[in-house]
Amino acid sequence: xxxxxxxxxxxxxxxxxxxxxxxxxxxxxxxxxxxxxxxxxxxxxxxxxxxxxxxxxxxxxxxxxxxxxxxxxxxxxxxxxxxxxxxxxxxxxxxxxxxxxxxxxxxxxxxxxxxxxxxxxxxxxxxxxxxxxxxxxxxxxxxxxxxxxxxxxxxxxxxxxxxxxxxxxxxxxxxxxxxxxxxxxxxxxxxxxxxxxxxxxxxxxxxxxxxxxxxxxxxxxxxxxxxxxxxxxxxxxxxxxxxxxxxxxxxxxxxxxxxxxxxxxxxxxxxxxxxxxxxxxxxxxxxxxxxxxxxxxxxxxxxxxxxxxxxxxxxxxxxxxxxxxxxxxxxxxxxxxxxxxxxxxxxxxxxxxxxxxxxxxxxxxxxxxxxxxxxxxxxxxxxxxxxxxxxxxxxxxxxxxxxxxxxxxxxxxxxxxxxxxxxxxxxxxxxxxxxxxxxxxxxxxxxxxxxxxxx
RNA sequence: GCCCCCAUGGUGUAACGGUUAGCACGGGAGCCUUUCACGCUCCAGGCGGGAGUUCGACUCUCCCUGGGGGUACCA
Numbered sequence: 001x002x003x004x005x006x007x008x009x010x011x012x013x014x015x016x017x018x019x020x021x022x023x024x025x026x027x028x029x030x031x032x033x034x035x036x037x038x039x040x041x042x043x044x045x046x047x048x049x050x051x052x053x054x055x056x057x058x059x060x061x062x063x064x065x066x067x068x069x070x071x072x073x074x075x076x077x078x079x080x081x082x083x084x085x086x087x088x089x090x091x092x093x094x095x096x097x098x099x100x101x102x103x104x105x106x107x108x109x110x111x112x113x114x115x116x117x118x119x120x121x122x123x124x125x126x127x128x129x130x131x132x133x134x135x136x137x138x139x140x141x142x143x144x145x146x147x148x149x150x151x152x153x154x155x156x157x158x159x160x161x162x163x164x165x166x167x168x169x170x171x172x173x174x175x176x177x178x179x180x181x182x183x184x185x186x187x188x189x190x191x192x193x194x195x196x197x198x199x200x201x202x203x204x205x206x207x208x209x210x211x212x213x214x215x216x217x218x219x220x221x222x223x224x225x226x227x228x229x230x231x232x233x234x235x236x237x238x239x240x241x242x243x244x245x246x247x248x249x250x251x252x253x254x255x256x257x258x259x260x261x262x263x264x265x266x267x268x269x270x271x272x273x274x275x276x277x278x279x280x281x282x283x284x285x286x287x288x289x290x291x292x293x294x295x296x297x298x299x300x301x302x303x304x305x306x307x308x309x310x311x312x313x314x315x316x317x318x319x320x321x322x323x324x325x326x327x328x329x330x331x332x333x334x335x336x337x338x339x340x341x342x343x344x345x346x347x348x349x350x351x352x353x354x355x356x357x358x359x360x361x362x363x364x365x366x367x368x369x370x371x372x373x374x375x376x377x378x379x380x381x382x383x384x385x386x387x388x389x390x391x392x393x394x395x396x397x398x399x400x401x402x403x404x405x406x407x408x409x410x411x412x413x414x415x416x417x418x419x420x421x422x423x424x425x426x427x428x429x430x431x432x433x434x435x436x437x438x439x440x441x442x443x444x445x446x447x448x449x450x451x452x453x454x455x
Numbered sequence: 456g457c458c459c460c461c462a463u464g465g466u467g468u469a470a471c472g473g474u475u476a477g478c479a480c481g482g483g484a485g486c487c488u489u490u491c492a493c494g495c496u497c498c499a500g501g502c503g504g505g506a507g508u509u510c511g512a513c514u515c516u517c518c519c520u521g522g523g524g525g526u527a528c529c530a
Contacts, residue, residue: 008530047529077530104527116457129528147460156458164528171530195459195525218461218523225522253467256479260468263478282461282468285523289466292480302493332492342491393489408489420491 001033002185004040005063005070006175008047009055012236013062015228015288016190016220019254023217023278024188025068026255030273040182041070045078046174062237066247067269075182077174084169087177087207088130088162096206097162101128107158120158130163132173132202140198140205145186145215146281152198160199172196176203179212188215188278191285215278218258218285228288235288244316244337249297257286266299298334306330313339319347328426343422346430350417350439360413361447363406370410372396374440377433384433390425414443 005021007013013021028037041063045051060074091097100122102110107120122131134157142150162173169177179187194216204211222232240250252267259282261267261275301309310326316336329343345351360366376392397407408424415436421427428436 006530010530044530050530100528111457118457150459152459158526161528166528168528170528175530190524191460192524193530196530198459216460221523223466227523256467258467260478262469265467265479284461286468287466289480292467295480298493329492331494334492397489404489406489412490416490418490422491424489 001027001035001037002040002183003027003037003188004042004179004182004184005068006042006044006178006189007059008044008050009052009059010047010050011055011058012238013059014236015240015254015257017059018062018066018237018250019220019257020189020217021063021068022066022251022254023259023276023281025070026272026276027186027188027278028071030276032277038071039069040072040075040184042075042077042178042182044171044174045076046169046171051078058238062241065241066237066251075178077178080174080178080181081168083181084163084174084177085167088167088169088173091132091162091206092130094206095133097130097132098122098124099126099128099165100131100159100161101125102131117156119154119156122159127165129161129165130167131159132162132199132206134159134202140201142194142197142201142214144194145213145278147194147216147283150194157198157202160202162203172199173203176200176207176211180204180207180209184212186213186215186278188217191216191219215281217281218283220257221285221287223287223289225287232288240293242337244335244339245293245297246300246312246336249293249300252300253293253296257288258282266296294334301333301335302330304330312336324430328422328430332422342420345416345418345421346427350413350415350443353418356413356418357443357447360409360419365400365402365406366410367444367447369396369400369402369407370414370440370444372400373407373411374437374444377428377436377440380433384429386425386429389428393425393428411440414440 003024005024007017007021025039027033028039043051043056043059045056063070088097092099102120102122110120111118119134119136121134121136134154136155139151139153140157142152144150160172161170163169197214197216201211220228222228222235224232228235237250241247248269251269252272255267255272255276256265259276259280264271267275304312306323306327309330310321310323313321313326313336317340321339325343325346326339329339332342333339373393373396376396377389380388380392382388393407393411394404396402397404400407409419411428412419412421412424415421415427415431431439
């Protein structure tokens with residue numbers, strides 16, 4: 001089984017494209033093919049305007065990040081112009097294609113006369129675009145692994161334009177030829193190509209070649225059911241990466257968009273390779289639901305070792321995150337991007353949250369509790385670790401006959417500047433005795449200078 | 456306009472002629488609890504509509520409706 005992923009480098013790799021790449025990759029690398037398969041990467045850059053080296057690199061990059069690898073060097077469609085021209089000439093010589101000067105207006109006029117549902121038939125001109133001859137008789141049948149049989153009556157099909165007047169080929173001709181030349185056995189791509197498939201089939205027929213098998217995947221829509229676009233938020237792999245998602249979670253989530261396996265949701269890449277079958281792909285379009293991706297990402301995040309989590313956080317935030325700091329946030333974040341808002345105070349000092357200060361310090365005895373906590377922490381034995389901190393702070397709770405939060409919240413406020421943070425013992429221990437005391441003192445001083453206004 | 460595809464709760468899916476229509480996200484309630492989370496328990500919520508076929512339809516056929524795609528000398 002030889003499959004391919006053929007993006008056109010017109011921008012970032014979007015989620016739909018990434019899923020197409022993933023399904024092809026699962027076919028090539030997984031068990032479904034019944035043996036080792038191959039994945040060919042082809043860059044469809046015949047649209048000179050929009051295809052830039054930066055866009056190409058961006059797509060390669062996104063694929064690498066996801067862990068999707070391919071076999072051999074990428075094929076650039078633009079490099080295959082000679083071969084395209086060769087076969088084009090052959091079809092012209094065999095009168096299977098002809099030149100036509102007909103414009104879009106001419107086609108419309110023709111249809112006005114013959115009926116909207118009738119395919120356009122041109123007459124041969126000395127120059128102009130190249131059209132394939134499609135007869136009015138018969139039909140072309142697409143046998144799709146996912147959708148079953150779809151029949152297209154030739155009567156409805158225009159003579160497809162396969163090359164421009166200058167001889168450069170168009171998409172529907174180029175794909176067919178390129179897939180043929182590298183021996184693609186299965187074309188797995190988005191449903192937006194289904195209606196174009198009969199044209200490609202016509203190309204194979206004119207060339208006297210056997211077409212590959214086809215599987216057309218349902219499209220991915222935004223949460224509102226419309227076509228996925230930028231205004232839906234993160235719509236490209238790069239954006240998901242920036243948003244702090246893990247590649248393994250993105251891969252897992254993408255696989256689930258249009259396919260499912262019984263009661264399982266969280267499926268490792270190995271499991272996906274084992275279970276995935278194209279035939280099982282759903283026929284209806286799926287909506288991209290970032291909330292579920294967030295949840296899934298949290299699941300994967302929690303499985304990482306502290307060292308690994310720290311490594312990924314460091315890479316994502318571009319700041320050195322030690323394993324201990326990573327570990328204490330592990331059950332509280334869903335994306336790598338959630339780390340900094342939650343734990344940034346460990347590095348950059350307490351946040352400035354006047355409302356939180358007033359709320360916490362405004363409670364009866366809060367200041368006194370904080371003073372006692374300070375003393376307990378100052379006296380806590382070495383090593384200044386989580387058990388030591390917990391013991392010290394719980395002693396204060398007991399001594400004051402208070403609720404735990406009456407003591408913990410003021411301390412949290414002192415070190416974090418706000419009311420949300422990782423566990424208080426873990427946070428204090430991570431910060432260290434010296435820095436904790438400094439921050440507690442700072443808060444005590446500040447609140448003395450500016451006592452909260454009591455109402 | 457024409458051609459084509461699709462239709463299970465808010466979302467993703469499972470079951471594919473006979474089940475109390477399953478699982479997950481999200482939502483609600485509760486437990487846990489030092490905040491936020493995590494975790495656990497429970498609850499609500501679905502086969503778009505109409506004709507057939509059948510002893511029996513979510514599952515098969517047709518129509519309607521609603522989405523989507525294609526219809527370029529774009530890919």
